[in-house]
Amino acid sequence: MKKRYFVTVMLIFALIGSAFAQERTITGKITSTENGLDLPGVTVMVKGTSIGVITNADGQYSITVPSDAETLIFTFVGMKDQEFTIGNSTTINVEMAPTLLELEQVVVTAFGIERETKALGFSAQALEAENLTAARELNIASYLTGKVAGVQVSSTSSGTGGSSVVTIRGNSSLSGSNQPLYVVDGVPITNRGISSGGMWGEIDYGDGIGGINPEDVESMTVLKGPNASALYGSRGANGVILITTKSGKKKKGLGVEVNSNIYFDKINLIPTFQNKYATGYEGTNIYGSMVEIPAGSGEYYETMDTWHGDSWGPPLDGRRTIVDPFVYPEDKNTRTLVLLPQDENNVRDIWETGVIQNTSVAFTGGTDKSSAR
Numbered sequence: 313m314k315k316r317y318f319v320t321v322m323l324i325f326a327l328i329g330s331a332f333a334q335e336r337t338i339t340g341k342i343t344s345t346e347n348g349l350d351l352p353g354v355t356v357m358v359k360g361t362s363i364g365v366i367t368n369a370d371g372q373y374s375i376t377v378p379s380d381a382e383t384l385i386f387t388f389v390g391m392k393d394q395e396f397t398i399g400n401s402t403t404i405n406v407e408m409a410p411t412l413l414e415l416e417q418v419v420v421t422a423f424g425i426e427r428e429t430k431a432l433g434f435s436a437q438a439l440e441a442e443n444l445t446a447a448r449e450l451n452i453a454s455y456l457t458g459k460v461a462g463v464q465v466s467s468t469s470s471g472t473g474g475s476s477v478v479t480i481r482g483n484s485s486l487s488g489s490n491q492p493l494y495v496v497d498g499v500p501i502t503n504r505g506i507s508s509g510g511m512w513g514e515i516d517y518g519d520g521i522g523g524i525n526p527e528d529v530e531s532m533t534v535l536k537g538p539n540a541s542a543l544y545g546s547r548g549a550n551g552v553i554l555i556t557t558k559s560g561k562k563k564k565g566l567g568v569e570v571n572s573n574i575y576f577d578k579i580n581l582i583p584t585f586q587n588k589y590a591t592g593y594e595g596t597n598i599y600g601s602m603v604e605i606p607a608g609s610g611e612y613y614e615t616m617d618t619w620h621g622d623s624w625g626p627p628l629d630g631r632r633t634i635v636d637p638f639v640y641p642e643d644k645n646t647r648t649l650v651l652l653p654q655d656e657n658n659v660r661d662i663w664e665t666g667v668i669q670n671t672s673v674a675f676t677g678g679t680d681k682s683s684a685r
Contacts, residue, residue, distance in 0.1 A: 335376050340404040342371045342386065348564045351388060351408060359383035359395070438533040450575065450670065451476045451522040452529055452555070460534050475519040480536050480551035492534075492551040493544055494521050500547065527571050527672045530558045560676045560683030567676040577666035585659055589627050 342351045350371030357364035358381045367373045375384070377398065384404060386394040391408040398404070439459055453476035457465045462481045483490045494501050503521050535543075535552040544552055676685045 335378055336402065337374060337376050338384070338398065338402055338404055339372070339374045340406060342367050342373070342388075342406050342408060344391075345407045345409045347562055349562075351391070354386055354388040354391075354408070357385045357387070359385050438531055440531050450526075450668070451519075452524055452526045452532070453478050453521050453553075455526065455532070456534070456553075462536055463534060475522065478553070480534065490550055492553050493547045494553050494555065495544070496524065496555045497557055500544065524555065524557075525672055527569070527674065528557045530556045532556075558674075558685055560678040560685040562678040562683060565677070569674040569676065570671070572669070572671040575666075575668040575670070577668070579663045582660055582663075 342354045343349065344351055350367075350369075352367055352369045352371055354367040354371070354373070355364060356367065356373050356375055358375070358377050360383075361378075361381070363375070363377065363381075365373050365375045377384075381398055384396050384398060386396070386406050386408065388408060390410055392411050394406055394408055396404050396406065439455070454465055456463050456478065464479045464482075466477045478492060479490050480492050491503060494503050501521070503519050533554040533556075535548070535554065674685060676683075678684065
């Protein structure tokens, strides 16, 4: 009798142990790939069953699964569903990515109004940040080169950091400006060139659009055609370029973005200058006019008008030429003009390889209520 009781007890313990062996507990944590924050309320289900749990406020879960369970399914509103094979794992951590639903393609026009692209009365083409900064430029207008149909971008000959001239669908005026209107985050800006100079010429210090850091640009949208003026008035008659800058995002901790670029600028072509004649300004040669110096000596010299004219002066062939005694008092009215050896490349010696280093640092962060960059 005692032997039967002993066998029965052993069978009960064996059945209980078998039942426990058929189940196991899996734990883990769910976070977002976008900002790394914990995701509470994520549904964790055993595929093919009704067994499931929900993550707590810290994004953690613990679920007991049967021995034949093969897959866990993770679902959350606004996130892509995830499936993971259980295997021999006891811990499964998951990163969930947001679902990007492009319901309809829209364009933000004047005053922040969103319109469907097909509903616009003019052509619009957008460029995202990854397409803009593939090749680094100092002036963001240069990013449009070869990327938007009907847009022509040319730079001035002032070198790195100079102005950029943009025309959309060709020139529309012979005398007025043909440049489009630039609108940054809904605010029209003046893109006048910054220069200084007088009768000797001007220096190009860049333009208004060149003052925007390319690393701060999120996207650019080009509105083509005169119909864009219906949104921005006569200033948009040559088209409009909408620029949207980057903003902070909700994320854990403080984000730091560092970009550093070096630009080298070298003159491409120097015109061929003549070295046969001297300067003309205040030294114009009056052909055929001869003066006897000193009077009664029988020696005649070509005269040189030292006050007028911008043409070439006397030839640099060693002849003596009359000069202004106030300018060259030591020469006593005449002077021998010759070309000095170092003057052969004097123009090229002016130019050196320009080097510009551009470094930008941005701090980004945000909470549920605000963000900053």
